[in-house]
Amino acid sequence: MxxxxxxxxxxxxxxxxxxxxxxxxxxxxxxxxxxxxxxxxxxxxxxxxxxxxxxxxxxxxxxxxxxxxxxxxxxxxxxxxxxxxxxxxxxxxxxxxxxxxxxxxxxxxxxxxxxxAPKPAEQPIVMSHADPDVLNFWDDRALAADQYTSAPPSDDLIESVEEALVFKLPASYIQAMKLHNGGIPRNRKFPIGDGAQEYIEISGILGIGRDKKKSLCGSLGSRYMIESGGYPEIGVVICDCPSASEVVMLDYRSSGNDGEPEVVHVDKANDYKITRLATNFDAFLGGLS
Incomplete structure (x- = not known):
């Protein structure tokens, strides 16, 4: 040889x-x-x-x-x-x-x-039209909210965005975006580790679309953040963070492109360290505080 x-x-x-x-x-x-x-x-x-x-x-x-x-x-x-x-x-x-x-x-x-490991049952957030907490979840008065928030996506738009991303979006994510398509949550911290003071913070959640800069296929969307930041090709960026060296992603490595992805935090400044946050998107929303 x-x-x-x-x-x-x-x-x-x-x-x-x-x-x-x-x-x-x-x-x-x-x-x-x-x-x-x-x-x-x-x-x-x-x-x-x-x-x-x-x-x-x-x-x-x-x-x-x-x-x-x-x-x-x-x-x-x-x-x-x-x-x-x-x-x-x-x-x-x-x-x-x-x-x-x-x-x-x-x-x-x-x-x-x-x-x-055995896990306690996670309580997902169920966003329904009748649930008054849907409106309370989002901070529509935030100065940057308009960069994220679009009209509810049509089925055709969802399909075309999935095709562009090469990943099938979770049903729970699509359901949430049909009720409020992207935006800035009132609660933006997610705990990690065992310490009460350990958490990651997000800036906003990307909606399904192309028109808004911070939508999945927008000019500052998932592909832009992955390519410009050199993040691993493991799925779709759904949240940006106050630090430009951090993102939250849907991680399809275990599920395949059509499966139910986990939600992970990727820290570019820490050698692109990947930290698992939640087993699915619902559990991620439920963990924000």
Whole structure:
């Protein structure tokens, strides 16, 4: 195996050209693919969300990978996105033992604990036309409210925005936006961690549309914030924050583009740290205080 090929594989990986990696390695006869090449192939399969194939590849080099923290991390990632949380936990725990303190490994372990730990029932906000709290939720007198708030979206507009974003918006989000399409909530803090003083703060919630600057497809909307801020391509930005280095996003990594996304906070100033806030949009609204 040439150094030139390895350099090319790494270059493709950095450029997100994962199909190129798969095609190049698959052209090499199977009997000539060593541990390094199969590791590259498995990583590319993970990045292409072909997790079942990735697991098969990593298991084929299990003996060679037993002392390699990257092998355990990569197969753990595949297990995680296949919802095989116990297999993923074991893999990440070994990775952490072999390379203690790796932030990505610890983050996956925390996500697994969050997904598998018993949780009290979350009480979502149900916004109905008959509910007087709908009006009390929003601060329409705020100076910047007009940058966010649009008329209720039509079904055609919702469909076209979803097509542009490449993600299906949660039903609870659509329901809320049909009642009040974006704006500035009166309560804008969401608690994180165990300390009473720990919270993130949002500036507003982006509505469904294009005309307002701070709507999902507006000039300062989701795609603009992701591209200009270098945020991870994990879903849709639904809230901006007082700090220009923070956003709140719908995270589709576990659910797929058509599933029910979690709500996360992304901190650009802290190496794009992702903190899970709520299991769904309703629970996020219910947690604002």
């Amino acid at each position: 040439s150094e030139e090929l390895l350099e090319q594989l790494e270059e493709w990986h950095e450029e997100d050209e994962f199909e190129e990696i798969v095609d190049a390695i698959m052209e090499i006869p199977e009997e000539e693919r060593d541990y390094v090449l199969i590791s590259h192939l498995g990583r590319a399969m993970n990045n292409l969300e072909r997790y079942d194939e990735a697991v098969e590849l990593f298991l084929s080099i299990q003996d060679e990978g037993k002392d390699d923290p990257l092998w355990h991390y990569r197969i753990g990632l595949a297990y995680y996105y296949l919802d095989r949380y116990e297999d993923a936990r074991r893999a990440f725990e070994v990775a952490d033992h072999l390379e203690p303190g790796d932030e990505d490994t610890l983050e996956f372990l925390e996500w697994i604990r969050s997904k598998t």
